[in-house]
Amino acid sequence: MTQEQLRLLLGQFKRGSASIADVMRSLSSEAFESLPFATVDHHRELRQGFPEVILCEGKSSRQIAEIAKRIVAHKSVLLATRATPGQFQVVKRAVRGARYHEVARTITANERSIVRRGRGTILVVTAGTSDIPVAEEALETARVMGNRTDRLFDVGVAGIHRVLGQSAKLRSATVIIVVAGMEGALASVVAGLVDVPVIAVPTSVGYGASFKGLSALLGMLNSCASGVTVVNIDNGFGAGYAASLINRERGHG
Secondary structure, three states: OOHHHHHHHHHHHHHOOOOHHHHHHHHHHOOEEEOOOOEEEOOHHHHHOOOOOEEOOOOOHHHHHHHHHHHHHOOOOEEEEOOOHHHHHHHHHHOOOOEEEOOOOEEEEOHHHOOOOEOOEEEEEEOOHHHHHHHHHHHHHHHHOOOEEEEEOOOOHHHOHHHHOOHHHHHOOOEEEEEEOOOOOHHHHHHOOOOOOEEEEEOOOOOHHHHHHHHHHHHHHOOOOOOEEEOOOOOHHHHHHHHHHHHEOOOOO
């Protein structure tokens, strides 16, 4: 159930066109939906402000398509992450208007239901071009959660003048997501230039001793700059979601 659907239901109750029994029946029947392989949480949007998101890794194309159909049937925004082109081909046959973002590896649908709730701009910054896929996952997540987004790519500390020259753009953001591999130093540099929350995303980009992102993760966790929060390796979705909660305009619903 979406927040708009709940408002309509409560409005009907207030006008007398729906009884307490009608309200209770609607709320209880739509809380979740059991499938043989999944339990779809249709009330997550009421509790958290955004519907359940599908992680496609480890799921079959048929499973993804069935879950996606149930989400869209309840008029919720669909976001599926870590999707392959093959999985999308199955989903688009089941869900009208489904779209695939190849770089971000996301599937979206029912975007007309997106509620614009962001009060400012979420800026996603990458250290290098190799970090862009994780950055695009963060951008797509923040976008479908109702935020204005902007990007600043390939401004890592190997040429620090590149990021220093973007100080005005950095300071105009409400929340900044910094995506970096190797030693992950860019998060500290950016956080030292701004007075807004910085969410650092370590990526698995790097040579052998980067240990598939562990070096960047530890570097970001040990940042000397204040205000840096760190998510898991390659977790663009988690960063985009957290940034959306920070950027959310309160007082809705």
